[in-house]
Amino acid sequence: xxxxxxxxxxxxxxxxxxxxxxxxxxxxxxxxxxxxxxxxxxxxxxxxxxxxxxxxxxxxxxxxxxxxxxxxxxxxxxxxxxxxxxxxxxxxxxxxxxxxxxxxxxxxxxxxxxxxxxxxxxxxxxxxxxxxxxxxxxxxxxxxxxxxxxxxxxxxxxxxxxxxxxxxxxxxxxxxxxxxxxxxx
Amino acid sequence: xxxxxxxxxxxxxxxxxxxxxxxxxxxxxxxxxxxxxxxxxxxxxxxxxxxxxxxxxxxxxxxxxxxxxxxxxxxxxxxxxxxxxxxxxxxxxxxxxxxxxxxxxxxxxxxxxxxxxxxxxxxxxxxxxxxxxxxxxxxxxxxxxxxxxxxxxxxxxxxxxxxxxxxxxxxxxxxxxxxxxxxxx
Numbered sequence: 001x002x003x004x005x006x007x008x009x010x011x012x013x014x015x016x017x018x019x020x021x022x023x024x025x026x027x028x029x030x031x032x033x034x035x036x037x038x039x040x041x042x043x044x045x046x047x048x049x050x051x052x053x054x055x056x057x058x059x060x061x062x063x064x065x066x067x068x069x070x071x072x073x074x075x076x077x078x079x080x081x082x083x084x085x086x087x088x089x090x091x092x093x094x095x096x097x098x099x100x101x102x103x104x105x106x107x108x109x110x111x112x113x114x115x116x117x118x119x120x121x122x123x124x125x126x127x128x129x130x131x132x133x134x135x136x137x138x139x140x141x142x143x144x145x146x147x148x149x150x151x152x153x154x155x156x157x158x159x160x161x162x163x164x165x166x167x168x169x170x171x172x173x174x175x176x177x178x179x180x181x182x183x184x185x
Numbered sequence: 186x187x188x189x190x191x192x193x194x195x196x197x198x199x200x201x202x203x204x205x206x207x208x209x210x211x212x213x214x215x216x217x218x219x220x221x222x223x224x225x226x227x228x229x230x231x232x233x234x235x236x237x238x239x240x241x242x243x244x245x246x247x248x249x250x251x252x253x254x255x256x257x258x259x260x261x262x263x264x265x266x267x268x269x270x271x272x273x274x275x276x277x278x279x280x281x282x283x284x285x286x287x288x289x290x291x292x293x294x295x296x297x298x299x300x301x302x303x304x305x306x307x308x309x310x311x312x313x314x315x316x317x318x319x320x321x322x323x324x325x326x327x328x329x330x331x332x333x334x335x336x337x338x339x340x341x342x343x344x345x346x347x348x349x350x351x352x353x354x355x356x357x358x359x360x361x362x363x364x365x366x367x368x369x370x
Contacts, residue, residue: 013271015270015271019270019271021269021271023269023271023272023294023296023297024296024297027269028262028263028265028269028272028293028294028297029260029261029262029296029297030251030254030260030261030262030263031260032251032252032254032255032258032259032260032261033255033258035251035255036255058243058244059243059244059247059263059265062244062247062248062251063247063251066215066217066220066247066248066251066252067217067251067252067255069215069217070217070218070220070221070252073217073218074217075214075215075216075217076214076215076217077213077214077215078213078215078244080213080244084206084208084212084213085200085204085284085285086198086200086204086206086208087208087213099270100270108213109208109213111208111209111214112208112209112213112214
């Protein structure tokens with residue numbers, strides 16, 4: 001997607017460890033108009049799929065996921081990193097973050113993900129694919145099917161697409177901007 | 186706001202300690218169409234104010250803030266609870282959560298909040314007002330002015346509006362649904 005790629009070229013910064021900083025329009029300051037266009041483009045790429053719910057993980061994934069949910073008229077569920085005191089039974093999984101070099105747990109209440117759900121997962125980044133694998137695990141626990149996984153930015157050199165394919169070869173993966181190497185596009 | 190009040194009556198649950206659970210449409214599962222209407226209504230209530238940026242705190246505040254930013258054509262900045270490794274100098278403050286009975290730090294990069302900014306703060310809940318007071322503190326550090334603070338739900342019995350007024354009497358506060366007591370509306 002031309003518009004997103006151009007913005008990354010102009011404002012993105014590659015830091016050590018392959019961290020791409022896009023804090024001025026995605027991860028800290030948000031450009032809602034650009035995010036809306038990204039959400040619409042992701043939906044367009046999955047228009048051949050039949051999904052009834054959009055899934056994401058807090059926090060940055062919430063932005064494109066909610067805008068996609070608004071455009072498509074679908075509910076959005078975001079996996080939570082801390083268990084609210086009022087949460088009942090939940091599916092959970094552990095995700096390893098290479099960026100922070102730590103493990104964190106995410107959970108989705110059993111109320112909001114069931115075997116009737118056909119999910120489109122949307123997130124800001126596809127890096128090593130660990131967050132995506134965690135969501136595949138949670139969907140398996142719930143018996144929900146994953147119709148697709150859409151990302152704003154894919155860091156191709158971290159091979160997340162390969163990791164998703166190994167876990168579930170049937171999942172369609174789309175990314176709006178693909179970064180080929182540590183050095184940039 | 187009738188539509189939001191009706192939804193809270195139907196699906197909201199009051200738990201011990203005055204915690205209002207609205208997980209089915211705001212805090213875990215999101216109804217994007219309802220959130221869009223809430224964002225539009227908040228903007229309408231502040232149409233007499235001149236702001237150039239919308240501020241919120243991750244995670245649940247992001248939803249109404251981004252939709253408001255989309256409608257108004259303004260950038261959104263969300264205060265972060267963890268410092269990304271790529272973040273430079275930042276304003277930070279400590280917020281006490283009565284719900285979780287702990288303190289947490291939030292921060293905003295100096296890049297994205299300056300003395301030129303006139304801020305509309307948007308969040309999901311106004312309870313004791315601690316998150317709002319934290320944002321007033323951060324805006325003071327940056328020299329930014331606060332044009333208003335808008336909330337989806339105000340738990341009036343926790344007196345957050347009074348706490349905001351004591352800290353900065355000039356801040357206009359609006360809430361779309363006001364819960365009068367521990368027992369409900």
